[in-house]
Every structure is written in structure tokens, then in C-alpha cells.
Amino acid sequence: MPQALGYLKETASQTAGPYVHIGLIPHMAGFDIFQNNFGNVLAGAATHGEPITIEGRVLDGTGTPVRDALVEIWQANAEGRYNHPADRQSKPLDPDFRGWGRTGAEFSTGLYTFHTIKPGPVIGRHTRMMAPHVNVWIVSRGINIGLHTRMYFSDEAEANAADPVLNLIEQEERRATLVATRTSRGGKIVYVFDIVLQGEKETVFFDV
Secondary structure (H helix, E strand, O other), rough: OHHHHOOOOOOOOOOOOOOHHHHHHHHOOOOOOOOOOOOOOOOOOOOOOOEEEEEEEOOOOOOOOOOOEEEEEEEOOOOOOOOOOOOOOOOOOOOOOOOOOEEEEEOOOHHHHHHHOOOOOEHHHHOOOOOOOOEEEEOOOOOOOEEEEEEEEEOOHHHHHOOHHHHHOOEEEEHHHHHHEEEEEEEEEEEEOEEEEEOOOOOEEEEO
């Protein structure tokens, strides 16, 4: 009977992770085991939009890379529409764009990487336009609940200044923790976005 279990002590809790790469991000473990792999490549050869690479590190409070972090992103396509039934905008979908990806930090460098396209602006609540952005979710050993944040683009300063979510952050200098730096490498566009879990330069996280 349930009441007879009252004498038992509560099972000890623990933080999330470490994560089993074979099951969650098999491409990093050298396996190809799913029909639809959950990888870090969101765009195909025919995807509309500007091809970009997003890369960065997940850093702890001492600035040390978290080498077993798992990162997921989801984003709108180049027209600003999500590949999800809840997005009922009249903008066209891109059949060659998945819009969602998952990867982990490289064990040797702590670097995570996504290959995608730059998203378009999205219409938010009350028809307010949101600047182009990428939604990010981070989990790792030592984190009890996954952390939600956003990545904006450094070359979208005007749109960022008007973004309703960025403007919710009262400390203006803290908004910079959500802006990725645009650079070029080998003729390809790369946005660098480091995620700091705690400390003076902690990334802004959202309660979603």
C-alpha cells in the first residue's frame, strides 16, 4: 500500500548529464543510426538565404570550456517563418530547410558548430517585428534545468535596437551577451557566439 512507503527516504537528486552522445548526438560519436539524424547541419544545397556558420564555446564561471555541453537551436527560415504548425504567417516555407539542429561541444576544443542560413525577421506578439535571431537551448553536467537564450546578429544593429525581447533587458550593456560577432573565414560567413554560464559576463537566459 502507498502509505506503507512513508518510512522510505527520498531518492537523492543530481544534476543533468553527462549526456550519452551515441543516443543524442550520434554524429559526434561516429555513428549514423537514425533515419533522420539530429545533427548540426540545418540547411541543404537548395535552401534559400545566406549560408552561415554559427560557432562558439559554452564557458563556466572561470572561463573554462564545458566540453560535454549539448546545444540545440531552432530558427525561422530566410523569409522569417518557422517550420512549425503554430507559425501561421503567410510567408512561404522552405522545404529544404529543417530549422532545428543539435550538436555538442568538441571534446578537444570545447567548440560547438552549426551550419545554417541567416534567418529573416519574425512577426511576434501584437504584430511587433522581432530582429533576426536564433533560439538556443543549453544543457550540460552541473545544470539542473536546460537554459534558454537567444542569439542575435551584430550586423543587424538597427533591428536589434527595436527588438521587443532585447528591450526587455533593463541593463543595456547586458544585451551585448546575446549578440554574435560576424566575421569571415575562407570566404564563408561565421558568427561567433560564446555562452557564459555564470560570472561577470554571464549570458542573459530566459525563463521559458
